[in-house]
Amino acid sequence: MAASPMEQFTIKPIIPLHLGGYDVSFTNQSLWMCIVVGGLSLFMAIAVWNRRLVPSRLQSMAEMSYEFVAGMLNMTSGEDGLKFFPFIFTIFLFILGSNFFGLIPGAYTATAQLCVTLALTMLVIFTVIVTGFIRHGLGFFKLFVIKAPLFIAVPMALLEFISFCARPMSLSMRLFANMLAGHTMLAVMAGFVVALAGAGGVLSALSIAPMLLIIGLAALEFLVAFLQAYVFAILSCIYLSEAIHLHDNH
Amino acid sequence: MSEPDPRRLRDLGEKLDEIRRQEEQRKVQPPPTSAEVAFRFATELFAATIVGGAMGWGLDWLFGTRPILTVVMFLFGAAAGIRNVVRTSRELNARIAAAAAKDKKES
Numbered sequence: 001m002a003a004s005p006m007e008q009f010t011i012k013p014i015i016p017l018h019l020g021g022y023d024v025s026f027t028n029q030s031l032w033m034c035i036v037v038g039g040l041s042l043f044m045a046i047a048v049w050n051r052r053l054v055p056s057r058l059q060s061m062a063e064m065s066y067e068f069v070a071g072m073l074n075m076t077s078g079e080d081g082l083k084f085f086p087f088i089f090t091i092f093l094f095i096l097g098s099n100f101f102g103l104i105p106g107a108y109t110a111t112a113q114l115c116v117t118l119a120l121t122m123l124v125i126f127t128v129i130v131t132g133f134i135r136h137g138l139g140f141f142k143l144f145v146i147k148a149p150l151f152i153a154v155p156m157a158l159l160e161f162i163s164f165c166a167r168p169m170s171l172s173m174r175l176f177a178n179m180l181a182g183h184t185m186l187a188v189m190a191g192f193v194v195a196l197a198g199a200g201g202v203l204s205a206l207s208i209a210p211m212l213l214i215i216g217l218a219a220l221e222f223l224v225a226f227l228q229a230y231v232f233a234i235l236s237c238i239y240l241s242e243a244i245h246l247h248d249n250h
Numbered sequence: 251m252s253e254p255d256p257r258r259l260r261d262l263g264e265k266l267d268e269i270r271r272q273e274e275q276r277k278v279q280p281p282p283t284s285a286e287v288a289f290r291f292a293t294e295l296f297a298a299t300i301v302g303g304a305m306g307w308g309l310d311w312l313f314g315t316r317p318i319l320t321v322v323m324f325l326f327g328a329a330a331g332i333r334n335v336v337r338t339s340r341e342l343n344a345r346i347a348a349a350a351a352k353d354k355k356e357s
Contacts, residue, residue: 053254053262155326162323162330163303170297170334174289227286 005187009112009180015038032108033116036097065093072234077241084240087127091120092233099179099225103218111228112179117172125168132243142246171235176229182221189214264319282342290338295331302327 013025032044047062055063069089073081095111102109110116144160146153189210196207282290306323310316 053259158326159330159333162305162327163298163334165305166294166327166330166334167299167303168296170293173297174293177293178289223283224285227283231286231290 005184005191008108008183008187011113028108028115029110029113032101033098033110036094036110039101040093040097065089069233072230073237074222075245076234076237080244081155081237081241084131084237085129088233088236088240091124091236092229095120095175095232096226096229099229100222102183103221109179111175112183114172114174114176117176118168120175120244121168121172124171124239128239128243131240132246135244137248139246143242156240167239171232175228175232178224178247182217182224186214186217186221189217281346287342289344291335294334294338295328298334299324299327302330305306 010025011029013027014031015026017024017026032121044062047058050056050059052059056112066089069092070082070085073085073088077084077209098110102112129140132143136142144157144164146156146160148156185222192210193207193214196210198204209242303320303324305327306320309319309323313319
């Protein structure tokens with residue numbers, strides 16, 4: 001019997017640690033997050049080690065990712081938003097990194113855990129709230145008010161408030177669900193290959209079909225890995241821009 | 251590496267700026283893929299409904315009025331979800347229109 005397709009998401013402690021009744025073990029989750037951060041830092045450090053006017057391949061990769069995020073931020077929130085560049089760039093690279101590292105066979109996908117993506121979105125939303133209050137003081141609450149007669153504006157304010165609170169939820173759910181679904185699908189297909197190959201006779205020959213499907217799915221997963229990092233980053237930009245400009249843009 | 255000639259460097263910089271300006275005019279956000287549209291709509295609707303219901307649940311627990319507020323807030327959450335979907339579709343439509351306009355201009 002093949003292993004369950006969900007088994008790849010189990011968290012296993014590598015170095016068990018307990019502090020004050022809490023389980024703070026160093027797990028495979030922590031290990032892969034460290035690998036992602038380390039790998040990205042190493043990549044960036046090597047890429048800009050020998051800075052040249054005419055960039056090498058690595059350097060132009062680093063520059064392209066920089067300009068991609070800077071352009072995205074500039075387009076959604078204008079010059080004011082560029083202050084948040086380091087924040088958005090870090091989040092984008094971390095998500096992109098963990099999505100891509102997760103595609104290595106046998107690797108663990110850090111972004112396929114709801115707690116990781118939820119922590120990331122909480123970071124974004126708290127930045128939005130703090131920025132909003134610093135910029136506008138109590139005027140930040142105007143975000144929930146629309147121009148309408150009072151009997152419409154009051155329930156609408158409630159609706160706006162709920163949809164504001166739903167943002168971290170939808171943002172984190174999307175990333176988590178995409179990664180979880182993709183990896184589960186790959187594992188299920190791989191299970192079919194093993195089961196068919198083991199069945200013998202004509203069925204063994206048929207096992208080539210799911211194998212081909214896996215190749216297609218893996219290609220799709222690469223697209224999804226990039227797309228989800230992009231969507232996460234651009235939505236963070238949009239939320240930040242709303243906190244900076246309030247209602248100016250709509 | 252020897253020190254490069256400053257005048258040539260400046261020329262190169264100006265040329266790059268010119269190209270970048272042209273590039274800037276052509277650049278628009280990529281149009282959303284079908285999968286992106288589907289996931290955006292589904293999560294927006296789902297998240298707002300769940301959050302609304304959860305808020306009602308919490309308030310009920312606070313005031314001891316179960317289940318009135320849960321029901322009311324759940325409905326408000328669903329309404330907020332639909333509003334989110336409308337807003338999202340407006341945003342996605344703008345992106346599709348921008349990408350289509352760009353295609354038309356280039357061909």
